[in-house]
Amino acid sequence: MKKGKLMLVASLLSTSIAFWILLRVIQPNKRFVVDDAAQTSVIALAIVGKHELYRRNGIVMTAGMSAQPKDEQANRIFRRNEPGTKRSEWNNWPPQAFEEMDSTLNVQQWIQQLISRDPADIDAILSPPNEQDEGAWKYEHLRQFCLQLNALALLLQNECFPETCAQMTATEQWIFLCAAHKNPKECSAIDYTRHTLDGATTLLNSNKYFPSRVNIKESSIAKLGSVCRRIYRIFSHAYFHHRKLFDDFENETHLCKRFTTYVTRYSLMSSEHLIVPILPNQQQAA
Numbered sequence: 001m002k003k004g005k006l007m008l009v010a011s012l013l014s015t016s017i018a019f020w021i022l023l024r025v026i027q028p029n030k031r032f033v034v035d036d037a038a039q040t041s042v043i044a045l046a047i048v049g050k051h052e053l054y055r056r057n058g059i060v061m062t063a064g065m066s067a068q069p070k071d072e073q074a075n076r077i078f079r080r081n082e083p084g085t086k087r088s089e090w091n092n093w094p095p096q097a098f099e100e101m102d103s104t105l106n107v108q109q110w111i112q113q114l115i116s117r118d119p120a121d122i123d124a125i126l127s128p129p130n131e132q133d134e135g136a137w138k139y140e141h142l143r144q145f146c147l148q149l150n151a152l153a154l155l156l157q158n159e160c161f162p163e164t165c166a167q168m169t170a171t172e173q174w175i176f177l178c179a180a181h182k183n184p185k186e187c188s189a190i191d192y193t194r195h196t197l198d199g200a201t202t203l204l205n206s207n208k209y210f211p212s213r214v215n216i217k218e219s220s221i222a223k224l225g226s227v228c229r230r231i232y233r234i235f236s237h238a239y240f241h242h243r244k245l246f247d248d249f250e251n252e253t254h255l256c257k258r259f260t261t262y263v264t265r266y267s268l269m270s271s272e273h274l275i276v277p278i279l280p281n282q283q284q285a286a
Contacts, residue, residue: 091116098129104213107132107140115144122258126265135216138266139204142224145262146200148255149234153193155245156238165189170236170275179230189241193234200227228259228268235259239276250278 079093095117098110114125128137168176168189178187180195187195204210204227209220235256238246250256257278263269264279 107136107213108143111140111144119252119254119258122254122261125258126262133215135218135221136214138221138224138268139210139216140213141262142200142227143204145255145259146197146204146227146231148253149197149231151253152234152238152249152255153190153197155249156190156193156234156242159242159245160190160193160237162188162190165237165241168192168233168237170233170240174236174275176233189237193237196230196234200231203227225268228263229273232259232263232269232273236276 079096081090091112095113096109098106101109103109110129111125114121118124126141128134166188167186168178170176175186176192177184178192178195180187180199203223209223210216235246238249239256246256256276260274260276260278264271264274
């Protein structure tokens, strides 16, 4: 049964790829307008004279047509990064109201839209929409933190070497053991960073603990705190041992400040573990 399902999936994928290749060969410069958000598949393709026809959900359409009325099609905004999109134009489309986001990933989409608009507006980014499930809100933010922390990890690789940072440390009082092993043990700082982000990603994508991104079980929410404590150590190591790199990254992303505000607001970490003086009250205490 399992082998049959895998063969079916492989067949569908190969058919879809062949379909799009055929469309590009027929008219390489033609833009085919379809409704991405509908998440429906193309069923059949037929070539009739000079017109390309394809059947989609029982509706026969030609290239350049859409199942939407013409007036809606004219005002349609494509929220998609095409191949070859420049970095300056990445995700560069008009903002959308949360109520208009009908995707199952609407919370992630909303958070990323707020970050793109102004990464320094931390209060706005962390303020949930009305009637938003708090567990799902915390979960989606933690996913976003892990996603953005990969950029910091990439920068650390340029100067955080096993020879110079043999242990995952922050101040002289803090040496962290890596939990990615059967028995926690010391790792070099860069390996600790990789292992921790890999482990966090695996957990947050686990169907066992997080089968839904709409409603999160209380037992699964309890696991968010341990993830927060571990990934925070990446910030603390960068701050105390790679300060210039940390400052440059933080000035652009405000990620550590947002993360510290997040874990404080939702009581996911105790204040004694927040050793990077990034918030005003922490700076005064320091």
